[in-house]
Amino acid sequence: MAEARDYCAVARQYAADVIAGVIPAGAFVKQAVTRHVKDLARVGSADFPYRFDEEKATRVCRFAERMPHVKGAWARRRERLTLSPFQAFILCVLFGWVHADTGLRRFREAYIELPRKNGKSFLAAAIGLYMFTADGEPGAEVYSGATTEKQAWEVFGPAHKMAKRLPGLCNRFGITVNAKGMERDDGSRFEPMIGKPGDGASPHCALIDEYHEHDDATMYNAMVTGMLAREQPLAVIITTAGNNISGPCWEQHNYVADILKGTKTDESVFAIIYTIE
Numbered sequence: 001m002a003e004a005r006d007y008c009a010v011a012r013q014y015a016a017d018v019i020a021g022v023i024p025a026g027a028f029v030k031q032a033v034t035r036h037v038k039d040l041a042r043v044g045s046a047d048f049p050y051r052f053d054e055e056k057a058t059r060v061c062r063f064a065e066r067m068p069h070v071k072g073a074w075a076r077r078r079e080r081l082t083l084s085p086f087q088a089f090i091l092c093v094l095f096g097w098v099h100a101d102t103g104l105r106r107f108r109e110a111y112i113e114l115p116r117k118n119g120k121s122f123l124a125a126a127i128g129l130y131m132f133t134a135d136g137e138p139g140a141e142v143y144s145g146a147t148t149e150k151q152a153w154e155v156f157g158p159a160h161k162m163a164k165r166l167p168g169l170c171n172r173f174g175i176t177v178n179a180k181g182m183e184r185d186d187g188s189r190f191e192p193m194i195g196k197p198g199d200g201a202s203p204h205c206a207l208i209d210e211y212h213e214h215d216d217a218t219m220y221n222a223m224v225t226g227m228l229a230r231e232q233p234l235a236v237i238i239t240t241a242g243n244n245i246s247g248p249c250w251e252q253h254n255y256v257a258d259i260l261k262g263t264k265t266d267e268s269v270f271a272i273i274y275t276i277e
Helices: 007-020 027-042 054-064 072-076 085-096 120-133 149-164 167-173 218-225 248-261
Strands: 050-052 097-099 109-113 141-146 175-178 181-184 189-194 205-209 234-239 269-273
Touching (some): 007 054, 027 085, 085 120, 085 269, 109 248, 120 141, 120 189, 141 149, 234 248
Parallel strands (some): 205 234
Antiparallel strands (some): 175 181, 181 189
16 A cells, blocks of 8 residues: 655645745745745744644645546546645645634635646645535535636536546535536535625635636625635635736735735735746
8 A cells, every 4th residue: 555645744845945946936936835934933922823733734635636637648547636746735734724722724715826737727626625525514615616607617627527436425425416516415515606606605615716817806705705604714716827907816916925925914815826036
Protein backbone atom coordinates (compact mmCIF):
# COMPACT_ATOMS: atom_id res chain seq x y z
CA MET A 1 0.00 0.00 0.00
CA ALA A 2 1.33 3.44 -0.95
CA GLU A 3 2.29 5.66 1.96
CA ALA A 4 -0.23 8.45 2.60
CA ARG A 5 0.92 11.91 1.56
CA ASP A 6 1.68 14.45 4.24
CA TYR A 7 -0.17 17.33 2.61
CA CYS A 8 0.76 19.86 5.29
CA ALA A 9 4.42 19.01 4.80
CA VAL A 10 3.95 19.51 1.05
CA ALA A 11 2.35 22.91 1.74
CA ARG A 12 5.15 23.90 4.12
CA GLN A 13 7.80 22.92 1.58
CA TYR A 14 6.02 24.84 -1.16
CA ALA A 15 5.95 27.96 1.03
CA ALA A 16 9.63 27.54 1.92
CA ASP A 17 10.62 27.02 -1.72
CA VAL A 18 8.70 30.12 -2.83
CA ILE A 19 10.28 32.27 -0.13
CA ALA A 20 13.78 30.90 -0.90
CA GLY A 21 13.36 31.45 -4.64
CA VAL A 22 13.61 27.74 -5.46
CA ILE A 23 10.15 28.05 -7.06
CA PRO A 24 9.90 31.19 -9.23
CA ALA A 25 6.94 33.24 -8.09
CA GLY A 26 5.52 36.71 -8.38
CA ALA A 27 5.18 39.16 -5.52
CA PHE A 28 1.58 38.26 -4.71
CA VAL A 29 2.37 34.56 -4.31
CA LYS A 30 5.37 35.39 -2.12
CA GLN A 31 3.13 37.60 -0.01
CA ALA A 32 0.48 34.86 0.29
CA VAL A 33 2.94 32.24 1.54
CA THR A 34 4.68 34.78 3.80
CA ARG A 35 1.31 35.70 5.31
CA HIS A 36 0.71 32.03 6.16
CA VAL A 37 4.18 31.58 7.66
CA LYS A 38 3.83 34.75 9.75
CA ASP A 39 0.38 33.65 10.93
CA LEU A 40 1.82 30.34 12.13
CA ALA A 41 4.26 32.33 14.26
CA ARG A 42 1.37 34.37 15.69
CA VAL A 43 -0.59 31.36 16.99
CA GLY A 44 -1.20 31.72 20.71
CA SER A 45 -0.72 35.49 20.80
CA ALA A 46 -3.42 37.64 22.38
CA ASP A 47 -4.28 39.48 19.16
CA PHE A 48 -4.55 36.38 16.94
CA PRO A 49 -7.53 34.13 17.78
CA TYR A 50 -6.74 31.40 15.24
CA ARG A 51 -4.87 28.11 15.10
CA PHE A 52 -3.87 25.81 12.25
CA ASP A 53 -5.63 22.43 12.30
CA GLU A 54 -3.52 19.96 10.31
CA GLU A 55 -6.21 17.29 10.53
CA LYS A 56 -8.79 19.50 8.80
CA ALA A 57 -6.25 20.57 6.20
CA THR A 58 -5.32 16.96 5.51
CA ARG A 59 -8.95 15.86 5.31
CA VAL A 60 -9.86 18.17 2.43
CA CYS A 61 -6.69 17.30 0.51
CA ARG A 62 -7.30 13.59 0.95
CA PHE A 63 -10.88 14.10 -0.27
CA ALA A 64 -9.67 16.00 -3.35
CA GLU A 65 -7.23 13.23 -4.29
CA ARG A 66 -10.04 10.68 -4.22
CA MET A 67 -11.77 12.54 -7.05
CA PRO A 68 -11.42 10.94 -10.50
CA HIS A 69 -10.20 12.67 -13.63
CA VAL A 70 -13.11 13.17 -16.03
CA LYS A 71 -11.28 14.31 -19.19
CA GLY A 72 -8.56 13.05 -21.50
CA ALA A 73 -6.08 10.23 -21.09
CA TRP A 74 -6.19 10.47 -17.28
CA ALA A 75 -9.92 9.73 -17.32
CA ARG A 76 -9.44 6.89 -19.81
CA ARG A 77 -6.90 5.32 -17.47
CA ARG A 78 -9.29 5.90 -14.54
CA GLU A 79 -6.71 7.96 -12.69
CA ARG A 80 -7.51 10.16 -9.73
CA LEU A 81 -6.48 13.74 -9.11
CA THR A 82 -3.02 14.38 -7.71
CA LEU A 83 -2.60 17.75 -6.03
CA SER A 84 0.34 19.84 -7.17
CA PRO A 85 2.26 21.53 -4.33
CA PHE A 86 0.58 24.88 -5.01
CA GLN A 87 -2.86 23.24 -4.93
CA ALA A 88 -2.05 21.47 -1.66
CA PHE A 89 -0.92 24.83 -0.25
CA ILE A 90 -4.19 26.51 -1.27
CA LEU A 91 -6.39 23.79 0.21
CA CYS A 92 -4.35 23.41 3.40
CA VAL A 93 -4.34 27.13 4.15
CA LEU A 94 -7.96 27.70 3.15
CA PHE A 95 -9.37 24.83 5.21
CA GLY A 96 -6.72 24.41 7.90
CA TRP A 97 -7.06 27.77 9.64
CA VAL A 98 -9.79 27.77 12.30
CA HIS A 99 -10.90 29.86 15.26
CA ALA A 100 -8.99 28.70 18.32
CA ASP A 101 -12.08 28.57 20.55
CA THR A 102 -14.82 27.33 18.22
CA GLY A 103 -12.90 25.29 15.65
CA LEU A 104 -14.91 26.97 12.91
CA ARG A 105 -13.17 27.91 9.69
CA ARG A 106 -11.33 31.24 9.71
CA PHE A 107 -11.69 32.11 6.04
CA ARG A 108 -15.18 32.91 4.76
CA GLU A 109 -14.05 34.23 1.36
CA ALA A 110 -11.30 33.24 -1.05
CA TYR A 111 -9.89 34.89 -4.14
CA ILE A 112 -7.80 32.58 -6.32
CA GLU A 113 -6.45 34.01 -9.57
CA LEU A 114 -4.77 31.46 -11.84
CA PRO A 115 -3.56 31.36 -15.43
CA ARG A 116 -5.37 29.02 -17.80
CA LYS A 117 -4.66 25.26 -17.83
CA ASN A 118 -3.70 25.01 -14.18
CA GLY A 119 -6.59 22.84 -13.04
CA LYS A 120 -8.76 25.74 -11.89
CA SER A 121 -12.11 24.12 -12.65
CA PHE A 122 -11.15 20.76 -11.16
CA LEU A 123 -9.89 22.40 -7.96
CA ALA A 124 -13.15 24.34 -7.65
CA ALA A 125 -15.17 21.17 -8.36
CA ALA A 126 -13.36 19.30 -5.58
CA ILE A 127 -13.99 22.19 -3.15
CA GLY A 128 -17.66 22.24 -4.11
CA LEU A 129 -18.08 18.49 -3.62
CA TYR A 130 -16.32 18.62 -0.27
CA MET A 131 -18.56 21.43 0.95
CA PHE A 132 -21.60 19.54 -0.39
CA THR A 133 -20.76 16.24 1.30
CA ALA A 134 -17.97 16.16 3.88
CA ASP A 135 -18.02 19.56 5.60
CA GLY A 136 -20.63 18.46 8.14
CA GLU A 137 -23.21 21.11 7.20
CA PRO A 138 -26.84 19.87 7.34
CA GLY A 139 -28.90 21.04 4.39
CA ALA A 140 -25.86 22.53 2.66
CA GLU A 141 -26.53 24.58 -0.45
CA VAL A 142 -23.62 24.76 -2.89
CA TYR A 143 -23.80 26.85 -6.06
CA SER A 144 -21.52 27.11 -9.06
CA GLY A 145 -22.21 30.59 -10.35
CA ALA A 146 -21.29 32.25 -13.63
CA THR A 147 -22.65 34.68 -16.21
CA THR A 148 -23.77 31.93 -18.61
CA GLU A 149 -25.02 28.37 -18.21
CA LYS A 150 -22.06 27.10 -20.24
CA GLN A 151 -19.58 28.79 -17.90
CA ALA A 152 -21.42 27.62 -14.77
CA TRP A 153 -21.06 24.05 -16.02
CA GLU A 154 -17.29 24.49 -16.41
CA VAL A 155 -17.08 23.90 -12.65
CA PHE A 156 -20.32 22.08 -11.98
CA GLY A 157 -19.85 19.70 -14.94
CA PRO A 158 -16.63 18.10 -13.59
CA ALA A 159 -18.19 17.84 -10.11
CA HIS A 160 -21.28 16.22 -11.63
CA LYS A 161 -19.17 13.68 -13.54
CA MET A 162 -16.97 12.99 -10.51
CA ALA A 163 -20.00 12.10 -8.40
CA LYS A 164 -21.45 9.86 -11.14
CA ARG A 165 -18.17 7.93 -11.28
CA LEU A 166 -18.01 7.48 -7.51
CA PRO A 167 -20.93 5.26 -6.43
CA GLY A 168 -19.25 4.76 -3.06
CA LEU A 169 -19.34 8.52 -2.43
CA CYS A 170 -23.00 8.68 -3.47
CA ASN A 171 -23.94 5.78 -1.22
CA ARG A 172 -22.04 7.14 1.77
CA PHE A 173 -23.56 10.60 1.60
CA GLY A 174 -26.97 9.71 0.12
CA ILE A 175 -26.39 11.60 -3.12
CA THR A 176 -28.81 11.54 -6.03
CA VAL A 177 -27.26 12.83 -9.26
CA ASN A 178 -29.85 14.42 -11.55
CA ALA A 179 -29.43 15.86 -15.02
CA LYS A 180 -29.12 19.44 -13.74
CA GLY A 181 -28.07 19.08 -10.14
CA MET A 182 -27.26 16.89 -7.16
CA GLU A 183 -29.21 16.31 -3.96
CA ARG A 184 -28.61 14.54 -0.67
CA ASP A 185 -31.02 12.78 1.66
CA ASP A 186 -30.60 15.57 4.26
CA GLY A 187 -31.81 18.21 1.79
CA SER A 188 -28.36 19.41 0.70
CA ARG A 189 -28.00 20.38 -2.93
CA PHE A 190 -25.28 21.32 -5.40
CA GLU A 191 -26.31 23.03 -8.63
CA PRO A 192 -25.22 25.60 -11.22
CA MET A 193 -26.41 29.15 -10.77
CA ILE A 194 -27.02 31.77 -13.45
CA GLY A 195 -27.66 35.32 -12.29
CA LYS A 196 -28.23 35.44 -8.56
CA PRO A 197 -29.76 33.00 -6.05
CA GLY A 198 -33.40 33.38 -5.09
CA ASP A 199 -34.46 35.21 -1.94
CA GLY A 200 -34.81 31.93 -0.04
CA ALA A 201 -31.32 30.68 -0.86
CA SER A 202 -28.88 30.10 2.00
CA PRO A 203 -25.55 29.15 0.42
CA HIS A 204 -23.03 27.17 2.44
CA CYS A 205 -20.60 27.46 -0.47
CA ALA A 206 -20.60 29.69 -3.54
CA LEU A 207 -18.15 29.11 -6.36
CA ILE A 208 -17.83 32.12 -8.67
CA ASP A 209 -16.01 31.09 -11.83
CA GLU A 210 -14.29 33.53 -14.23
CA TYR A 211 -15.29 36.58 -12.21
CA HIS A 212 -13.54 38.84 -14.72
CA GLU A 213 -16.47 38.19 -17.10
CA HIS A 214 -19.03 39.65 -14.65
CA ASP A 215 -20.25 43.18 -15.35
CA ASP A 216 -21.19 43.79 -11.72
CA ALA A 217 -21.05 42.18 -8.29
CA THR A 218 -24.75 41.28 -8.12
CA MET A 219 -24.26 37.50 -7.99
CA TYR A 220 -21.36 37.60 -5.56
CA ASN A 221 -23.08 40.04 -3.21
CA ALA A 222 -26.31 38.03 -3.27
CA MET A 223 -24.49 34.83 -2.40
CA VAL A 224 -22.40 36.40 0.37
CA THR A 225 -25.40 38.08 2.01
CA GLY A 226 -27.35 34.82 1.73
CA MET A 227 -24.68 33.08 3.83
CA LEU A 228 -25.46 34.97 7.04
CA ALA A 229 -27.35 32.04 8.58
CA ARG A 230 -24.41 29.63 8.08
CA GLU A 231 -21.75 29.06 10.74
CA GLN A 232 -18.77 28.60 8.44
CA PRO A 233 -19.72 29.38 4.85
CA LEU A 234 -17.24 29.83 2.04
CA ALA A 235 -17.45 32.06 -1.02
CA VAL A 236 -14.75 31.27 -3.58
CA ILE A 237 -13.83 33.45 -6.53
CA ILE A 238 -11.62 31.36 -8.81
CA THR A 239 -10.74 33.15 -12.00
CA THR A 240 -8.23 33.82 -14.71
CA ALA A 241 -7.15 37.41 -15.29
CA GLY A 242 -9.18 39.76 -17.44
CA ASN A 243 -8.92 43.25 -18.93
CA ASN A 244 -12.05 44.95 -17.57
CA ILE A 245 -10.72 47.49 -15.05
CA SER A 246 -14.21 48.84 -14.37
CA GLY A 247 -15.66 45.47 -13.35
CA PRO A 248 -16.04 43.83 -9.93
CA CYS A 249 -13.16 41.40 -10.46
CA TRP A 250 -10.63 44.23 -10.77
CA GLU A 251 -12.05 45.81 -7.63
CA GLN A 252 -11.77 42.52 -5.74
CA HIS A 253 -8.28 41.92 -7.14
CA ASN A 254 -7.13 45.28 -5.79
CA TYR A 255 -8.79 44.69 -2.42
CA VAL A 256 -7.09 41.34 -1.83
CA ALA A 257 -3.81 42.69 -3.23
CA ASP A 258 -3.86 45.25 -0.41
CA ILE A 259 -4.46 42.43 2.09
CA LEU A 260 -1.45 40.56 0.71
CA LYS A 261 0.69 43.70 0.79
CA GLY A 262 -0.35 44.32 4.38
CA THR A 263 -1.92 47.72 3.75
CA LYS A 264 -5.37 46.31 4.62
CA THR A 265 -6.32 43.72 7.24
CA ASP A 266 -9.11 41.20 6.73
CA GLU A 267 -8.57 37.93 8.58
CA SER A 268 -11.61 36.32 6.94
CA VAL A 269 -10.28 36.53 3.36
CA PHE A 270 -7.79 34.14 1.79
CA ALA A 271 -6.08 35.31 -1.39
CA ILE A 272 -3.43 34.15 -3.81
CA ILE A 273 -2.71 35.70 -7.21
CA TYR A 274 -0.53 33.98 -9.80
CA THR A 275 0.70 36.60 -12.24
CA ILE A 276 3.82 38.18 -13.63
CA GLU A 277 5.32 41.16 -11.83
